[in-house]
Amino acid sequence: MRILLVDDSALARGILKVGLEQAGFQVVGLASNGQTGYELARDLVPDVVIMDINMPVMDGLTATQKIMSDCPVPIIVFSSQLDGPASFSAIANGAIDIMHKPSIAEYNNPVFIEEFRKKIIAASEAKRIFFSGSGFSSPGRAVSAHDRAGTIGLVVMGASTGGPVAVSEILAALGPELGSGIVLVQHLECGFDASYAEWLQGQTRLKVSLASEGPVPGPGCVMIAPVGVHTVISGNSIQLEDSDPLFNQKPAVDKLFSSAAAVYGSRLLGILLTGMGSDGAAGCADIIRCGGYTLVQNKETASVFGMPKAAIELQAASEVLSLSDIPARIRTLCGGFPL
Template identity: 35%
Template sequence: MIRVLIVDDSPVIRLLLRSVLEHEGFEVREASSGEQALRLLEGYRPDIVTMDVHMPGMDGYETTARILERHALPVVVVTASADAYAAATAMQALEAGALAVLDKPRGPGEPNFEACVAELLSTLRSMVQVKIVRRPRGAKKALVVPASPSPIPAAPRLVAIAASAGGPVALKALLSPLAEQPWPLLLAQHIAIGFLGSFRDWLASICRLSVRVAEHGQVLRPGVLYLAPDGHHLGVGQGLRAQLQAASGELYCPSADHLFRQVAQQLGVHGVGIQLSGMGRDGAEGLAELRRRGALTIAQEPSSAVIDAMPLAAIKLQAACQVLPPEGMAALLNSIALRSVSRSTGPEGD
């Protein structure tokens, strides 16, 4: 039996979630505030926590951060995507280490109620299996950069990044230190429908890059990070143009494998592929194809990932030329960018 702690200040929502979860055989306890949740956790060990974000007193971001400081528990944010403040706070909770964000079910009379409930149940059942480590705030990891980095086979023209659960933690560590990038970046991040705008704004707040939702056929510009629109896979076509493909029931959307394969086919040795935290093995095969084409491929060092399954799958396939923590990836990209700019502006490539 899966034990769930529901944290939400609304008694109506707590009752609704309790009813849904108990009907499916879950054991449920409730907390009406972040402060109450922390007190309960001193003597109760759930398997997973569902977290609202807009609560009086301690909000969902601070509560999530404090839970993960003290307890190795998976946290899933359940909030209203239509509420701009709640959606923005949900992004902060993901940054703190929450595994996923889901739209809150609004009641049996709503058109998307069954879909929301199905996604909630599926997410809780999958995330409860994730091994979580405590995340002390302020702890600094040593920067790891390869002592003898593999030679860069050719000047990159595009960087493709893939992430899923735990991705925002890695993305902040990767993107925040990036200097100006002389190439476009494409990101396939699994995120619930309705939260893309808040996710884009959060990314823009943590890095120097311009962050945009891609439009089909647009020319991809240097120094811009492009995201897939809801319900679409993202790729690249001839002339360095964005290619969007509507998803049709695939398990992962946007698909990391789709992104990496398109980059491999269109750019080959001139592509860079980065595989970050996530569940499952999406991206491993595509990253392997990129490496076979001679591209630079990097997998997140597993011990630095909130969830190590995606990078481990790539490593086991020998799809990664290098294995680095996100900070090391940023240092490497900055080094390549500096070299690329120097070659383009200096005499005889100096």
């Protein structure tokens, strides 16, 4: 796999190049600023670009936007900015994922290299999406979305690679009149959850916050599962559970979905979006088994089809929809109240 590294630190570039090559990747280009990174991405057509944010000449946000406009290729933002939404601005500009930039002393850490390897592989499977605006229903479901209109008491949502943009597209199309609250698990690097919630708040009229122990979110509100604990539903309340990771994820989508299904039954809507692996598939199956309803993103609009595909293969998708069709279905199922 061919990698382009864009970082203004010569030391960082050198150490990362060695680590990535030892992990089996081919580093085909090195750039010290966004302008050079853009030019190399255009000329070399790498499989994945690793992009720093703060650089001279042209920053990573602008370079990401130019690359995705002129010569699209999967981009991973490599950022130390944990306390602000800049990294997610790069996601809005077209980057596929974010990875926390550790201290240079950690670059040779085998755990870091392995996590980086997984991120790169997931990014390489992503594709640039052109929304078709059409979906299709999964066959064999006896109860339609129309029959369920206005019956949903809680929405649970899960996403991984490619998820920040997909989630923002959905939430941007929903308003505070939405008749149900939403709890979201987005697989994120440790430390990015607060800045993700801050960035997401700027994309929607819904009220967005990090989840904490207490009541589930009310109508028109979204709670983001914090990184480092599982977010589960128990007795109409949110609990933060410090148990082992599931699918190497903490929080895990399955933990949220399955616990919510046991409480809400037929009044639960589960939404599974883009991501690598199978987290959320078993949770969707539990939602169906308990009488709930699931919406799964289709292959044509999912950056990475792994998680949705796993749910579909388990016959755990009530409907398989394009990303652009999901908000309207949410509004139908959740109903609303006058502002």
